Amino acid sequence: MDDYMPSTTLFVLLLPFLAALFAPALTRLFRHNAAWLLAIVPVVIFWHFATFLPEISKGEVVTGGYQWIPAFRVNFSWFVDGLSLTFALLISGIGVLIVLYSGGYLKGHEHLGRFFSFILMFMGSMLGLVVSDSFLMFFVFWELTSITSFLLIGFDHKREASRRAALQALVVTGGGGLFLLAGLLMIWNVTGISEMSLLLRSQGVLADSPFYLAIFVLVLGGAFTKSAQFPLHFWLPNAMEAPTPVSAYLHSATMVKAGVYLLMRLNPVLGDTAAWETVLPVFGGATLIVGTLLAIRQTDLKLMLAYTTVSSLGLLVMLTGFGHPKAVEAAVLYLVAHSMFKGALFMVAGGIDHEAGSRDITKLGGLMSAMPITFAAAFASAFSMAGLPPFFGFLAKEEIYAGLWQPGAWPLLLTLVAIVGNGLMFVIGFAVALKPFLGEKPAGLREAHDGLVLLWLGPAVLAVASLLTAVFSSVTHRLISIPMATAVEGAPVSVYISLIPHIGMALLLSGITIVFGIVAYRNLERLRSAMAATLTAIGWGPDQGFDQFIRGIVRVSFAVTRIVQNGRMETYMKATFVLLIVAILVPMILFDELPAMPQWPQDVSLYELAIMAIAAVGLVAVIFARDRLTAIVSLGIQGFAVALLFMLFGAPDLSFTQFMVETLSVVILALAMTRLRLTPTDHRPIGKRLFDVTISVVGAGAFLLLLLKVIQLPFDLTLPEFFTNYSMSIAYGRNIVNVILVDFRGTDTWGEIAVVMVAGLAILSLIRISTRRPWPSIATNDPNDEERR
Amino acid sequence: MEVPMAFLVAIFFAVSIYLFLSRHIIRILLGAAILSNAVNLLIFTSGRLTREIPPILPAGGATEGIVTANPLPQALILTAIVIAFSFFAFLLVLSYRAYQELGTDDTNEMRFAEPEEQKLPPLGY
Numbered sequence: 001m002d003d004y005m006p007s008t009t010l011f012v013l014l015l016p017f018l019a020a021l022f023a024p025a026l027t028r029l030f031r032h033n034a035a036w037l038l039a040i041v042p043v044v045i046f047w048h049f050a051t052f053l054p055e056i057s058k059g060e061v062v063t064g065g066y067q068w069i070p071a072f073r074v075n076f077s078w079f080v081d082g083l084s085l086t087f088a089l090l091i092s093g094i095g096v097l098i099v100l101y102s103g104g105y106l107k108g109h110e111h112l113g114r115f116f117s118f119i120l121m122f123m124g125s126m127l128g129l130v131v132s133d134s135f136l137m138f139f140v141f142w143e144l145t146s147i148t149s150f151l152l153i154g155f156d157h158k159r160e161a162s163r164r165a166a167l168q169a170l171v172v173t174g175g176g177g178l179f180l181l182a183g184l185l186m187i188w189n190v191t192g193i194s195e196m197s198l199l200l201r202s203q204g205v206l207a208d209s210p211f212y213l214a215i216f217v218l219v220l221g222g223a224f225t226k227s228a229q230f231p232l233h234f235w236l237p238n239a240m241e242a243p244t245p246v247s248a249y250l251h252s253a254t255m256v257k258a259g260v261y262l263l264m265r266l267n268p269v270l271g272d273t274a275a276w277e278t279v280l281p282v283f284g285g286a287t288l289i290v291g292t293l294l295a296i297r298q299t300d301l302k303l304m305l306a307y308t309t310v311s312s313l314g315l316l317v318m319l320t321g322f323g324h325p326k327a328v329e330a331a332v333l334y335l336v337a338h339s340m341f342k343g344a345l346f347m348v349a350g351g352i353d354h355e356a357g358s359r360d361i362t363k364l365g366g367l368m369s370a371m372p373i374t375f376a377a378a379f380a381s382a383f384s385m386a387g388l389p390p391f392f393g394f395l396a397k398e399e400i401y402a403g404l405w406q407p408g409a410w411p412l413l414l415t416l417v418a419i420v421g422n423g424l425m426f427v428i429g430f431a432v433a434l435k436p437f438l439g440e441k442p443a444g445l446r447e448a449h450d451g452l453v454l455l456w457l458g459p460a461v462l463a464v465a466s467l468l469t470a471v472f473s474s475v476t477h478r479l480i481s482i483p484m485a486t487a488v489e490g491a492p493v494s495v496y497i498s499l500i501p502h503i504g505m506a507l508l509l510s511g512i513t514i515v516f517g518i519v520a521y522r523n524l525e526r527l528r529s530a531m532a533a534t535l536t537a538i539g540w541g542p543d544q545g546f547d548q549f550i551r552g553i554v555r556v557s558f559a560v561t562r563i564v565q566n567g568r569m570e571t572y573m574k575a576t577f578v579l580l581i582v583a584i585l586v587p588m589i590l591f592d593e594l595p596a597m598p599q600w601p602q603d604v605s606l607y608e609l610a611i612m613a614i615a616a617v618g619l620v621a622v623i624f625a626r627d628r629l630t631a632i633v634s635l636g637i638q639g640f641a642v643a644l645l646f647m648l649f650g651a652p653d654l655s656f657t658q659f660m661v662e663t664l665s666v667v668i669l670a671l672a673m674t675r676l677r678l679t680p681t682d683h684r685p686i687g688k689r690l691f692d693v694t695i696s697v698v699g700a701g702a703f704l705l706l707l708l709k710v711i712q713l714p715f716d717l718t719l720p721e722f723f724t725n726y727s728m729s730i731a732y733g734r735n736i737v738n739v740i741l742v743d744f745r746g747t748d749t750w751g752e753i754a755v756v757m758v759a760g761l762a763i764l765s766l767i768r769i770s771t772r773r774p775w776p777s778i779a780t781n782d783p784n785d786e787e788r789r
Numbered sequence: 790m791e792v793p794m795a796f797l798v799a800i801f802f803a804v805s806i807y808l809f810l811s812r813h814i815i816r817i818l819l820g821a822a823i824l825s826n827a828v829n830l831l832i833f834t835s836g837r838l839t840r841e842i843p844p845i846l847p848a849g850g851a852t853e854g855i856v857t858a859n860p861l862p863q864a865l866i867l868t869a870i871v872i873a874f875s876f877f878a879f880l881l882v883l884s885y886r887a888y889q890e891l892g893t894d895d896t897n898e899m900r901f902a903e904p905e906e907q908k909l910p911p912l913g914y
Contacts, residue, residue, distance in 0.1 A: 164914040551912050558909055567903030569817075569896035573809050598792045608790070612797050619804040622819055635819055638801075642826050645794075649838045650858030654829075654866055661874045665822060668878065672885050673815070684811070692810040700803035703831065704795055710835045711791040720836075720859045727860075728846055736844040736860035741867060752868045759875035763882045 009064055009078060012048045013131070015041055016124030020117040027113030035103025035454060038116055042095035042123065049080070049088040056085050056483050059492075063197060065133060079133035079197040082483025083264055086332075087130035087257070089480075090339045094253045095123045097458035101347050102245040104454025105354055115155060119249065122148035126254045130261060133195050135184040142180060142222070145255050146173040152250060153242040165241040168546055172235045176225025180262070183218030186211055199269055203490065206269045216275055219266060227259025227313045230287040234543040237294075237306040244350025247302055248458075252309050252342035257335065260316045264331070267320060268490025280321020281410075285417040287314025292424035296524070297531040301349035301359045301432055305342065308385075308428045311421055312338050318414065319403065320488070327403035329495050332485045333396035337466065341384040341393055344462035345432055348378040351455050352436050355448035361431060366441030370448045375437045377459035382433030384466040386426040386517065387510060392470040395497045397422060397513070401506035402497075419513050426517030431524060473498040577699050584702040588709070595708035608648060615641035628673045636666040653737050794834045801827035814884040814894045821880055825873035829866045836862030 019041040026034040052062050065077025080088070102119060106112045125144035132138035147170070154166030190209045193199045199206075206212060223229075228236040239251055250256070263280070270276055291311025298304045312334070319331035351374050353359045356367060368375045380391065387397030400422075404415045450456050469476045477495045485493040501507045520527060535541075588594055618637030625631035639662030647655040684692065723736050723744065733739035741749050805827050808820030836859040844860035888894050891901065 160914055167914055550914075554910055554912055558907075562907070565903065567900050567905070569899075570810065570812055577806055577809070598795070601790055601792055604790060604793060609793070612793060615797060616800050619800055619823065622823070623804060623807060628815070631815075631819060635822055638823065639826065642830065645830070646833070648840065649790075649833070650841055650843045651833070651863045651866075652843050654833075654863055654870070657867060657870050661870055665874065665877060668881060669818075672881055675885075692807055695810060696803045696807035699806045700799040700801075703802045703827075704799035707795040707798055707831060707834060708792070711795065711837070715837055719861050723860050724844070724846070724855060724857065734846040734848065736846065736857070737863045737867065740860060740864035745864065748868060752872055755872050756875045759879045763879055766879075766882050766886050 007064075008048065009062075009080075009131075010066075012045050013078070013124070013128055015045065016120045016127065020120040020124070023116035023120060024113030027116055032103040032107040032112060032454070034113070034116065035100050038120065039096050039099045041120065042092040042099060045123075045127065046089060046092035046096065049085060049092060052080055052085055053479050056080065056082055057479050059483070059486065061197065063133065068134075068136075073194055074136050075134045075195070076137055077133040077195065078131040078137075079195075080131055081487045082480075082485070083261070083487035084130045086336065086480050086484045087261055088127060090336070091123060091126050091130065091254050094249065094339060094343050094462070097343070097347075097461055098245050098249040100454050101248070101350070101458040102243075104452040105245050105350055106243060107452065107454075111155070115152075115243070115245075118148060118151045118155065119245065122152060122250065122255070126258070129258055133197050135188060135194050135196070138196065139177070139181050139184060142226075142258065143174065143177045145258060146170060146177055146226075149173070149239070149246075149250050149255055152246040153239045155243055155246070156241065159241070161238075162241040165235070165238040167550075169235045169239050171546075171550075172225050172232055176222045176232075176259075179218045179220075179225070180222025183215050183222060186215045186218060190215070196265065200490065203268060207273050212270075212273070213275065216270060216273075216279075219262065219270065220279065223259035223262045223317075224283065225259070226262070227256050227317065228287075228310050229259070229283045229314060229317060230290045230310075231542045233287060233291065233310045234541065234546065236310055237303055238543065240300075240302045240306050244302065244346060244353065247306065248343050248346030248350065251306060252346050253339040256309065256313055257316075257339070260313060260320065260331075260335065263317060263320050264488040267328070267488050271321070271490075272323060277321055277323040281318045281414055284314045284316070284318025284321060285414060287311060288318060288417060288421040290314075292421050292428070293531055294535075295428045296424060296527050297535060299360050299362050299528070301352065301361060301364075301436070302346070304361075304428050304432055305345055305349060308425050309342060311425060312342065315400070315418065315421060318417070319400065322403065322411075322414065324403050324406060325485075325489050325491075325493050326399065328489045329481065329485045329493060329497075330396060330399035330403040332481055332488060333392070333399050333495070333497070336469070336480065337384055337392040337396040340462045340466045340469075341381040341391075341429075344377055344381040344459040344466075345385065345429070347455075347459045347462075348374055348381070349432065351451065351459070352448070354455065355446070355451050356436075357446040361435040363442055364436035364445065365439040366437070366445075367448055368437040371437070371450050371456075373450045373456045373460055375433075377456065377463040378433040378437070380463035380466060381459065382429040384463075385429035387422060387513065389501075390470055390499050391466045392476075393466065394499065395470055395473060397510060398501060398506045399495075399497050401509040402504075405505045405509065415509065419509060419516065422513045423516035423520060426513065427520045427524060427527075430517075430521055470499055574695065577695055581695075581699050581702050584706055588705060593709060595705055595712050598708050598712075611641055611644045611648070614638075615645070629670070632666055632669050632673065635669070636662055639665065651737075653735075790838045790840075791834050794830065794838065798827060798830045798834060801830060812896050814887070814896060817896075818877070818880055818884060822873075822877055825869070825877070829869055829873075832862045832866055832869070 019038060023034070023038055026037055030037065055062060062080040063078065065075050068074045068076040099116070099119065102115060103112075106115055109115070122145065125141050125148050128141035129138065129145060132141055150166050150170040153169050154162050156162045157166075187199065187206065188194050190211050191199065191202055191205050193202060206215060209215070225232050236251055236256060240247055242250070288311045291307050291309075291314055295304050295307030295311065298307060316331050316335055316338075319327045319334065322328075349359060351371070352364065352367065355371065356364060358364055383389075384391035384393030387393045400418055401415065404411055404418055469480075477497075481495045482493060485495060501510075615638045618634045618639075618641060621634035621637070622631055625634055639658065643655045643658035643662065646652075646658055723740055727733055727736045727739045731739045731743040733743065801823060805820045805824040808816045808823065811817060811820070839856070839858040842857045844857040844863065846855065884894070887899065891899055893899065
């Protein structure tokens with residue numbers, strides 16, 4: 001590996017983010033035609049990764065990177081093997097078509113530039129995810145895909161359904177990301193390895209670790225949320241609120257496959273255990289069946305496709321966890337096939353919506369002559385989805401059956417699940433590809449055309465790609481399938497399947513699937529109403545569960561806020577002082593630091609006691625004062641007593657300042673109080689008063705114990721001696737207190753002056769700003785209240 | 790001498806906390822004024838007490854062997870007194886203006902920012 005290649009890879013990884021910066025400006029200049037310019041970005045990426053093909057197909061890996069945080073052995077490093085490369089090519093290749101398609105689909109949209117920006121950022125995140133070597137980088141890109149998909153799903157942010165879908169996707173996939181982070185950190189801890197490439201060479205270490213199960217569950221938490229496995233599948237169909245290019249890109253070919261990518265990536269180190277080979281097929285199989293059944297129920301083209309995407313992801317998870325090399329091959333082939341046909345079908349659905357103005361198959365029909373190219377692309381893609389030759393989907397399905405058809409009851413069950421799932425997907429594929437185009441054209445449907453080249457180019461290219469990859473299957477296998485399957489399996493794998501079927505069990509099962517599919521297609525209406533009735537009877541799903549969850553959070557936090565922040569100052573004060581008491585007393589008691597019984601000193605003179613008594617009397621009088629003036633005067637008494645105490649104990653500076661401040665306080669207080677009609681006396685009922693007295697006495701006791709403990713400890717004279725010794729020699733001042741203030745701690749004094757100034761300014765503005773108009777009503781964050789304000 | 794002072798400090802704290810627990814802003818204000826004295830005396834006492842010898846060096850004399858009051862707590866307290874006074878003045882004006890605008894000195898009736906009847910936030914998205 002020379003030094004030149006890694007730096008190009010770094011540039012290529014950053015390129016989408018750079019392009020995202022310029023996309024809005026370009027779109028302002030060229031409007032929707034900016035798509036042609038921006039599509040250069042994924043073309044460059046595709047070309048760059050395509051240059052790796054010869055190396056990777058020889059079984060080598062490309063690595064590179066930089067140190068990021070050397071102290072924690074965190075690197076910004078990438079590593080490209082067959083698996084990463086296939087994903088990178090799919091992301092950039094389909095990315096080209098999606099960018100072009102977006103230009104056509106959102107032509108004239110006021111935020112088209114923003115959209116380009118988001119989709120390029122997403123592309124960059126996804127690309128970074130699949131080539132990440134270091135765990136931390138992987139996690140960062142993983143969450144970046146969640147965040148960018150939040151932006152894309154909520155693109156139409158003025159609709160509540162959009163906002164809900166975006167938030168739901170973020171909560172589910174972002175939450176899963178946290179599981180993943182925990183899982184990766186655990187792997188890091190157990191193995192001491194923080195890089196995928198090194199981890200893959202440590203086979204067996206994780207599977208034998210006592211923490212295997214915890215790691216397994218955490219990793220699945222990440223993968224199953226991202227790849228929408230039942231029962232966490234609900235966010236994916238809701239994400240159809242996004243503009244169709246987003247659905248075609250994120251929710252068919254790329255983001256939702258990130259979970260599958262994770263499982264495939266870790267298959268060599270986490271796989272081949274009983275847990276892996278039980279849990280994955282169970283959830284995958286359930287997702288496959290639930291997804292297709294829910295798809296049957298829908299009449300909206302995008303929703304039908306969305307639910308079949310859920311089931312395809314289920315199928316991929318099931319195959320990855322099946323634990324047979326053939327099944328892994330099948331997963332690889334199906335993943336590639338699915339990316340092509342599902343991307344195309346989504347774009348077709350969007351094209352129909354864009355041109356004919358509806359996505360409801362019961363309201364569509366007869367578009368074949370109006371949209372011939374779109375129809376051809378749709379028909380070809382449906383063939384691939386149904387697993388019919390001569391398209392790539394056929395190879396995938398043959399391999400699925402060849403992989404699953406193993407001796408035993410468990411493989412038999414999974415084969416049956418696959419037949420039902422594939423049969424129903426066959427139905428949906430043709431329902432999407434045929435219903436809008438054949439039959440009578442319903443009245444009221446808009447005049448439709450193939451439209452802009454930007455709109456039909458994507459599906460057409462993908463349909464042709466489905467065909468070519470199948471026809472030249474040996475090339476596809478050599479460059480893509482074999483390196484990827486080898487990476488997933490962790491051992492050399494060879495793939496032979498071609499369009500010429502082997503006579504055997506797989507072909508027979510394919511035949512059964514097709515027959516089942518045709519029968520089901522003819523009874524589609526009946527199946528749909530049966531499903532609708534069943535779902536209505538159940539009446540609850542995880543989607544409603546999400547709403548209940550979110551509402552529950554809002555209610556709980558509202559209730560907690562009402563308790564914690566109830567608007568009563570008494571409560572806040574009580575809480576503050578009680579906590580203060582706890583903070584002083586608990587450590588004192590726990591660490592046995594209570595003071596010893598104090599000795600009453602012998603040298604107390606009478607006048608000292610007298611002044612203390614005056615202070616105490618002043619204090620008590622403040623509490624019992626019956627009118628304002630008494631209270632204020634009593635306040636003055638305790639203040640002057642404190643000043644006298646300062647004087648007696650060698651602090652004349654303090655004494656003078658205290659005298660001044662107390663005098664000013666009393667004068668200002670008296671002036672202000674005479675202008676207000678305030679109630680100085682206490683109106684607390686006796687019960688409350690007793691409670692408050694208890695808090696005060698215990699609080700005072702806490703401070704007493706603290707102070708007694710302090711004065712019983714030996715006194716550290718370092719600082720006073722330092723100041724006494726150096727006051728003259730360094731700062732040339734004899735008044736040590738003043739020297740400390742203006743010299744040793746001059747900056748503190750400067751800060752103090754700033755505080756006084758700020759307080760003065762605040763007082764000035766409080767006095768000068770007077771609101772004569774009535775107070776505005778309380779602002780709420782309810783958007784519906786806006787007009788009332 | 791520190792021990793009787795410690796008990797006096799405790800009385801200061803008790804009165805101040807009791808006043809703080811009241812609902813009337815004027816009493817809270819008095820509590821704040823007393824609390825600053827309580828804290829100042831706490832610092833003063835914990836720096837040990839020395840009678841009647843201010844921390845001022847004799848003119849031109851040697852500094853060795855001189856016993857004066859501890860200068861450090863005095864410097865701290867001097868700063869604290871000034872800041873406490875600005876704070877007190879600010880609180881006073883604030884409560885004065887609050888009384889003028891809201892017409893009450895009862896903290897329970899000052900519910901402008903946290904009204905008694907709060908609506909549940911919207912449950913939509």
